[in-house]
Amino acid sequence: MTYFSKSRVEAFSDGVFAIIVTLLVLELKVPHLTHDASMADLYKALLLLLPKLVSWVISFLMVCIIWVNHHRILDQIAHITHGVFWLNAFLLLWCSFIPFPTALLGDYLTNPVSSLVFGGVMALMSLTFSGLRWQAYRSHGVLKPDVNRAHFRKATVRSLLFGPLLYSTGALLGLVDYRLAMAVFALVPIYFIFFNSAQQSVAHQPGLHAKTNA
Secondary structure (H helix, E strand, O other): OOEEOHHHHHHHHHHHHHHHHHHHHOOOOOOOOOOOOOHHHHHHHHHHOHHHHHHHHHHHHHHHHHHHHHHHHHHOEOOEEHHHHHHHHHHHHHHHHOHHHHHHHHHOOOOHHHHHHHHHHHHHHHHHHHHHHHHHHHOOOOEOOOOOHHHHHHHHHHHHHHHHHHHHHHHHHOOOOHHHHHHHHHHHHHHHHHHHHHHHHHHOOOOOOOOOOO
């Protein structure tokens, strides 16, 4: 079986994530005014930037969450196989595309198509992430011996139901009201930052990674 260097895959992935979060902020441009000294014009111009700012914050936090989960799964992987490498590459493919739907959402916040595109891209990204987890779980010798396989399998099933389903729901709710879509998209980072982190800290305590049969 062909193995890839785990350290190089991690370094490459981290580099891609660093570039993505940098590209996200490039859409926030200083407005140009006809009357430079007009406080009212600058105020209005800054208000027009608010949708871009909101979409940037949501996407930035989402990319950070992806990186954290990516770090956690690679920490549990002993070997990078051919399948794991290419699923990781496809995950990075969707992640590198995130700046486009982010810009689209910022420019056309009230247009249902922008919510569909944003939610669709994020759903495909999360679906690929779940595929990466399944590949790691099902491939012999990929996970480290001390990883709790039962817990890893449950987390994989949960990611398959939670990620793609939630993003798809947000995309479809955009057809009803863009505010519902934004509420769902904002729920993702709120959940992972304030609720899921506590569960992960418990799951990673010593003694919870004893090897079990799935």
